[in-house]
Amino acid sequence: MKPHRITIIALALLVVGFYALRATQASVAKQPPKNVTFSKDVAPIFFKNCAECHRPGEAAPFSTLSYKDARPWAKSIREHVVNRTMPPWHADPHFGQFKNERRLSQADIDTIVAWVEGGALEGDPKDLPPAPSFVEGWNIGQPDVVFTLPKPYTVEASGPDEYQYFNVPTNFTEDKYVRAIEARPGNRKVVHHVIVFIQPPAPADAPKLSQEELTRRRTQQAKESIRYSDGFLRRTKADAPVHNDGCSLPNGGGGTKFDTSKRDSGSTLLTEWAPGRNPDVMEPGVAKKIPAGSILTFQVHYNKAAGSVQTDQSSVGLIFAKEPPARLVTTESVHNSYMQIPPGAERHRVNACWTAQRDIRLITLMPHMHFRGAAMQIEAVYPDGRKAMLLNVPRYDFAWQTGYMLKQPLTLPKGTTLFVTGWFDNSARNKFNPDPTKAVRWGDPTYDEMLLCFVDFTTDAKPSVAMSSGQ
Ligand code: HEC
Structure with missing residues (x-):
C-alpha cells in the first residue's frame, strides 16, 4: 500500500468515526432522560422559579x-416554558445582569418538557426538596409595620379608570430607615397598580399661607401646567407643545410646565x-429614608374589568434597618410629558433624559409604558462620552411591570446621562391598541401613554464625607 493511500484510509476512518460519535451523542441527547418525575426533577425548578407567584394567595x-x-x-406549562412566556422576563440577555432574572436555563426547560412528555409522573414524594418557606401574604418576610388604606374603597362595576389618592399618617416621631418595602394590592381584580409616595411634613419655618393665597397659587399652577384633570385622571393638554425628543430639552422631558427649562423636582x-414587580429588598447598609412625621400617600389605579362592584384596601409593609445606613436609596422618574404618538404610527420613537447631579450607584430600572408600548432601551452616556446599554427590552409587555434589579450596583459618575428610549405601536396591528385613529399624549389612563422609567439609585448617606472619598 502506498503511503498516501494509508493516509486516505486513515482519514476516511477518522471521518466515519467522528460522525459515528456525533450520531451516538445526538441520539443520547434526543432520548428523554428516563424517569423524570415531579418529586425529584421538576419540583426543584418549580419551587425556585415559579412558586413566587404560583402559590395560594x-x-x-x-x-x-x-x-x-x-x-x-x-x-400548558410545557407550552409556556418552551415559548419562554413563563416565567415572565423581557430583558435581552445580552445586556446587563439582574439578580431577579426570571429565565429558565435550557437544561431546566428540557427537564420540564421531558417530564410532560413522559406522562408528568409524580415519582416518590420522598424525593421532594423542602418546600420554600413564604410568610403568608408577604414576600419580604414579616413586616415591622403595615400601613393600610383607612377604610375599604368601593369600585363600581363599570366606568372609566380611576386614580385615587389616600393619605395614611405614619406617626413616626423620628426619622426611619427601611430596608425592605412591599406594597400589596387589596383586591387584584380591580387594582391595576399602587404607588406609595412619602410626603414629609412642611418645614417648621415654612410660611403659613392664607386660604386665598393657596387658591391663587393653585389656579396659577393649573394654568401653567401642561397637564389637566379629567375626572380622577391627569392628562397632558391636547394643545401642549410636542417634543418626542425629550433629550433635546433642557429638562430632558421631565416637566409639567410650559417652561421646558425646568425639571419637576x-x-x-x-x-x-x-x-410582576418584586418588592424592594435592599442590600446590607442600604435603606430608604422616611422622615419623622411623614404621611404616606397611596396612589391606586383602579380599573373596572371585574364586571361587578368590588372593594379594595391596599397596604404597604416595611422592615426597618437595624442601624443607620451608609447609603440612601432615591427613586427618580425619568419621563417625557410632551410626547405625542401620531395615529396609526407603527414604530414611533420617544425619549427622555436625566443627568446625575452627583456620583450615584444604580440599583434598579423599571420601564413603564401602556398598551401601545412596544420596546424600551436604557443607555448611559458617561461624562467622557462613552456609551453603555444598561437594559434592552425588545418586546415590552404591559401585563408585566418588572423592575430589573442589577446584580451589582453600577457606579455612574456625576454628569452621566441616562437615555430612556421607547417605541410605541399605535397601529391596528397592535391587538392591545384601544384606538389606532387617535393621536396619543401622556396621561394617567391606560388609553393615554407614558414613556417612563423608574430609576432607583443610592447615594452616600453622608455627602460631606463622600466629597473627599469620591463616594
Ligand atoms: C412573576 C410571577 C410569575 C412567575 C415567576 C411565574 N408565573 Fe406563570 N403566571 C403568572 C400569572 C400572573 C399568570 C396568569 C396570567 C397570564 O397568563 O399571563 C401565569 C400563567 C401561567 C400559565 C398559564 C396558565 C393558563 O391560564 O393557561 C402557566 C402554564 C404558567 N404560568 C407556568 C409557569 C411556570 C412553569 C413558571 C416557572 C417556571 C411560572 N409560570 C412562573 C405569574 C408568574
Missing part, C-alpha cells in the same frame, strides 16, 4: 407547590406595585 392561576395542583396544567417615591 398570589397572582398566578395555579400553585406549583404540589404535584396535585400542578399536574392538570402540565401541557425629584419625587419622593416609597415603592410601586404592579403585576
Whole structure:
C-alpha cells in the first residue's frame, strides 16, 4: 500500500468515526432522560422559579407547590416554558445582569418538557426538596409595620379608570430607615397598580399661607401646567407643545410646565406595585429614608374589568434597618410629558433624559409604558462620552411591570446621562391598541401613554464625607 493511500484510509476512518460519535451523542441527547418525575426533577425548578407567584394567595392561576395542583396544567406549562412566556422576563440577555432574572436555563426547560412528555409522573414524594418557606401574604418576610388604606374603597362595576389618592399618617416621631418595602394590592381584580409616595411634613419655618393665597397659587399652577384633570385622571393638554425628543430639552422631558427649562423636582417615591414587580429588598447598609412625621400617600389605579362592584384596601409593609445606613436609596422618574404618538404610527420613537447631579450607584430600572408600548432601551452616556446599554427590552409587555434589579450596583459618575428610549405601536396591528385613529399624549389612563422609567439609585448617606472619598 502506498503511503498516501494509508493516509486516505486513515482519514476516511477518522471521518466515519467522528460522525459515528456525533450520531451516538445526538441520539443520547434526543432520548428523554428516563424517569423524570415531579418529586425529584421538576419540583426543584418549580419551587425556585415559579412558586413566587404560583402559590395560594398570589397572582398566578395555579400553585406549583404540589404535584396535585400542578399536574392538570402540565401541557400548558410545557407550552409556556418552551415559548419562554413563563416565567415572565423581557430583558435581552445580552445586556446587563439582574439578580431577579426570571429565565429558565435550557437544561431546566428540557427537564420540564421531558417530564410532560413522559406522562408528568409524580415519582416518590420522598424525593421532594423542602418546600420554600413564604410568610403568608408577604414576600419580604414579616413586616415591622403595615400601613393600610383607612377604610375599604368601593369600585363600581363599570366606568372609566380611576386614580385615587389616600393619605395614611405614619406617626413616626423620628426619622426611619427601611430596608425592605412591599406594597400589596387589596383586591387584584380591580387594582391595576399602587404607588406609595412619602410626603414629609412642611418645614417648621415654612410660611403659613392664607386660604386665598393657596387658591391663587393653585389656579396659577393649573394654568401653567401642561397637564389637566379629567375626572380622577391627569392628562397632558391636547394643545401642549410636542417634543418626542425629550433629550433635546433642557429638562430632558421631565416637566409639567410650559417652561421646558425646568425639571419637576425629584419625587419622593416609597415603592410601586404592579403585576410582576418584586418588592424592594435592599442590600446590607442600604435603606430608604422616611422622615419623622411623614404621611404616606397611596396612589391606586383602579380599573373596572371585574364586571361587578368590588372593594379594595391596599397596604404597604416595611422592615426597618437595624442601624443607620451608609447609603440612601432615591427613586427618580425619568419621563417625557410632551410626547405625542401620531395615529396609526407603527414604530414611533420617544425619549427622555436625566443627568446625575452627583456620583450615584444604580440599583434598579423599571420601564413603564401602556398598551401601545412596544420596546424600551436604557443607555448611559458617561461624562467622557462613552456609551453603555444598561437594559434592552425588545418586546415590552404591559401585563408585566418588572423592575430589573442589577446584580451589582453600577457606579455612574456625576454628569452621566441616562437615555430612556421607547417605541410605541399605535397601529391596528397592535391587538392591545384601544384606538389606532387617535393621536396619543401622556396621561394617567391606560388609553393615554407614558414613556417612563423608574430609576432607583443610592447615594452616600453622608455627602460631606463622600466629597473627599469620591463616594
Ligand atoms: C412573576 C410571577 C410569575 C412567575 C415567576 C411565574 N408565573 Fe406563570 N403566571 C403568572 C400569572 C400572573 C399568570 C396568569 C396570567 C397570564 O397568563 O399571563 C401565569 C400563567 C401561567 C400559565 C398559564 C396558565 C393558563 O391560564 O393557561 C402557566 C402554564 C404558567 N404560568 C407556568 C409557569 C411556570 C412553569 C413558571 C416557572 C417556571 C411560572 N409560570 C412562573 C405569574 C408568574
